[in-house]
Amino acid sequence: MSLFRLDCGYQNYDWGKIGSSSAVAQFAASSNPATKIDESKPYAELWMGTHPSVPSKAVDAGNNTGKTLRELVESDPTAYLHSSIIEKFGSEKELPFLFKVLSIEKVLSIQAHPDKKLGAQLHAADPKNYPDDNHKPEMAIAVTAFEGFCGFKPLQELAQTLQTIPELNEIIGQDLVEEFVGGIKPDAELGSSDDAANRKLLQKVFGQLMNTEDTIIKAKARSLLARTKSEPELFGAISPFLAELIQRLDKQFPEDIGLFCGCLLLNHVHLKAGEAMFLQAKDPHAYISGDIIECMAASDNVVRAGFTPKFKDVKNLVEMLTYSYDSVEKQKMPLLPFAKSSGEAAKSVLYNPPIAEFAVLQIIFDTVAGKVQSFDGFEGPSIIICTEGSGSINITGSETSLPVKTGYVYFIGPNAEVQLESESTDKPFTTYRAFVEAE
Ligand SMILES: [Zn+2]
Structure with missing residues (x-):
């Protein structure tokens, strides 16, 4: 329940990059092999979160497979959001943030x-x-x-x-x-x-x-x-x-x-x-x-x-x-160090905007397989996406590690301690993790 993969929906707004030139299309197809990229269509936005109009669905999650993240949150808000987040932001249905990938060909308004x-x-x-x-x-x-x-x-x-x-x-x-x-x-x-x-x-x-x-x-x-x-x-x-x-x-x-x-x-x-x-x-x-x-x-x-x-x-x-x-x-934003993560990643950068709803953590490994980065539990929920390279993720101490390929998205529940391990040797294993904490 605290770590599972998400298959995320996308939007074909007309300003998006066309076909497989779009990172959104590449990520959507990698995460769900049933997604066939139409080379004549724009792929503008990948949505990761609980927004009802473009749902993210649980993959390989046992009984929960196929359920939307929103349905899961509604079924047990405290487990998926944490009581401190519910109290602070007032919703038992959705995350305080929406995480996206945008591939932009034409100017937005x-x-x-x-x-x-x-x-x-x-x-x-x-x-x-x-x-x-x-x-x-x-x-x-x-x-x-x-x-x-x-x-x-x-x-x-x-x-x-x-x-x-x-x-x-x-x-x-x-x-x-x-x-x-x-x-x-x-x-x-x-x-x-x-x-x-x-x-x-x-x-x-x-x-x-x-x-x-x-x-x-x-x-x-x-x-x-x-x-x-x-x-x-x-x-x-x-x-x-x-x-x-x-x-x-x-x-x-x-x-x-x-x-x-x-x-x-x-x-x-x-x-x-x-x-x-x-x-x-x-x-x-x-x-x-x-x-x-x-x-x-x-x-x-x-x-x-x-x-x-x-x-x-x-x-x-x-x-x-x-x-x-x-x-x-x-x-431009300052690139900050991050205290709740340690290990062998080449880079760990915190983007911390002056608002309460979210922060984002970038982790990049060099191109050597088998390097490990560990994370303390975050009090609130988080979502992680891999934008380049590949590796694996597991709950710290667990024997089961799950694959993380380019375009894969995982939900990480409140207080879950996880580890990332690098695998790719041609491209640096790169992830972005959006999270929220009440403090
Ligand atoms: Zn705006």
């Missing part, structure tokens, strides 16, 4: 998520567009090279962009551009009155853009695209990637407002495999390309800004954002 207080307000006022009252913190860990948007650019970069790119300048208007450029205080201390004034100016600029009529945005977007070809040096002075990025995203979402509010105003973040970013509540972000491990709190509350055919709640969006403005480097 630019979005922000409410914090708990705003989530409750939005849900009360508009339950159709805001289906629950929770916050939705998200963390993304790159499995392959990843790019995304995260937070507004530092103020001086924004000032430079507003002054350099004519189409953006025209949308915002010369008066407001001058007010912004002359008014910002880039060295303001966090939380100071200067910092608050900076954010107000940034909000004014963003609000002006987001409230611009669609026909004007489309015309300016056509002109912007033409300029990336006629005057690439203008964009190169801001970032070596910018002209290409605008051209690529315009192919995916022609003449979209995201070309302005995403490509020109937000940080363009590149993560190498193993690097991570945490997406704060009320900060705008989007995933652009790559394969990632994502962990999030169980919620569907999204406020969208661009690169989407879905509902855009511009009023709430412009009101809710924090308008923090930090460098790309500050958006």
Whole structure:
């Protein structure tokens, strides 16, 4: 009951990588041989957890085989979640987190998520567009090279962009551009009155853009695209990637407002495999390309800004954002040591975001078989996935060890002490484990 394999469902959203180029497709097929990859279809998300719409099912688990993890949790919440987790998060049905793999071919919508207080307000006022009252913190860990948007650019970069790119300048208007450029205080201390004034100016600029009529945005977007070809040096002075990025995203979402509010105003973040970013509540972000491990709190509350055919709640969006403005480097998460694990793994990294619902542990072995890493019991439930190489897992002290291949997912119950052992000699045995503890 405390350690069993899961067969996880997936989503074919149209932004996913196609066929077997998708890590999601590879993992789904490896974990369940009955899954035949359709080489013409996108495979976007693998869901590991208790969400009812894409269930994870127990495999080779005796009487429990074929039951969903949610059914098992409901049958004995204390055994699967632990009383401390039930008390803290208030659910006897589901894990506090949802763990995912995403394979991204096309940009996802630019979005922000409410914090708990705003989530409750939005849900009360508009339950159709805001289906629950929770916050939705998200963390993304790159499995392959990843790019995304995260937070507004530092103020001086924004000032430079507003002054350099004519189409953006025209949308915002010369008066407001001058007010912004002359008014910002880039060295303001966090939380100071200067910092608050900076954010107000940034909000004014963003609000002006987001409230611009669609026909004007489309015309300016056509002109912007033409300029990336006629005057690439203008964009190169801001970032070596910018002209290409605008051209690529315009192919995916022609003449979209995201070309302005995403490509020109937000940080363009590149993560190498193993690097991570945490997406704060009320900060705008989007995933652009790559394969990632994502962990999030169980919620569907999204406020969208661009690169989407879905509902855009511009009023709430412009009101809710924090308008923090930090460098790309500050958006990346620190890689921390982890005390509750020891042994012969080459790498053990903790990603610990500033929220209670989850943390993720990365364990990587070098390519030598037979190396062992041991873990203390975690008070709450956890889910582990292997993203590369192979090995085995067992309850510490037990004779039975279970296979862990690339794409395999296991549920580990509260307080279960486990060991991982490496096997592959061509690729490093690599796992990610999402977990939650009340303390
Ligand atoms: Zn998000």
